[in-house]
Amino acid sequence: MTNPLLGENFNTPFGTAPFQQIKEAHYLPAMQQAIQEGLADVDAITANSAAPTFSNVIEALENSGEKVERIASIFFNLNSAETNDELQKLAREISPLLTNYGNDIKLNQALFKKVQAVWQQRESLGLAADESLLLEKTYKSFTRNGANLPEAEKAALRKIDEQLAQHSLQFGENLLAATNDYQLFCTEAEVEGLPPQVKETAAEE
Helix, strand or coil: CCCHHHCCCCCCHHHCCCCCCCCHHHHHHHHHHHHHHHHHHHHHHHHCCCCCCHHHHHHHHHCCCHHHHHHHHHHHHHHHHCCCHHHHHHHHHHHHHHHHHHHHHHCCHHHHHHHHHHHHCHHHCCCCHHHHHHHHHHHHHHHHCCCCCCHHHHHHHHHHHHHHHHHHHHHHHHHHHHHHHCCCCCCCHHHCCCCHHHHHHHHHC
16 A cells, blocks of 8 residues: 655645545554664765765755655644544654654764764855854754763653653643533523524534
């Protein structure tokens, strides 16, 4: 069975997601494969024996994992807008995968050394404004996500991130359930002045 989430491009107007073709069973295997491909992109960057440059490190990293971002965007937008029990179950499986994927990149010491090498020579690279901004955001995203921590503390950070991801997901589910269960009861006096047909519709609902 072809997984519509794994195509290079969506054959739809404006490249929009083909929701009519996507089944719930497509999301998890698509995300697992996309993560493998994204990590392979990172491995290619770290394995490159050439001197680190903006092109072969920062640009290459920016262009890696495109499928992961696309699938995650589609899935979590759908989960937020029109969720169900199966989508929530999938979210509890997919969320830890994405957390680990992010940490496998941001806590990758070999990759960080290459990013750091480019950052240290930033003044002499002659970068355009948008390139300088991308370099700065990339470097800071590594340092702020623990790239400089000792290995033992990196392991502890991974566990904390996994817990945060699960708690955030649970909070979202609880909030949605509470919103769906909410009811407002009004007395006649409180709705005085509303058109009769509005009150009749509200009473029926």
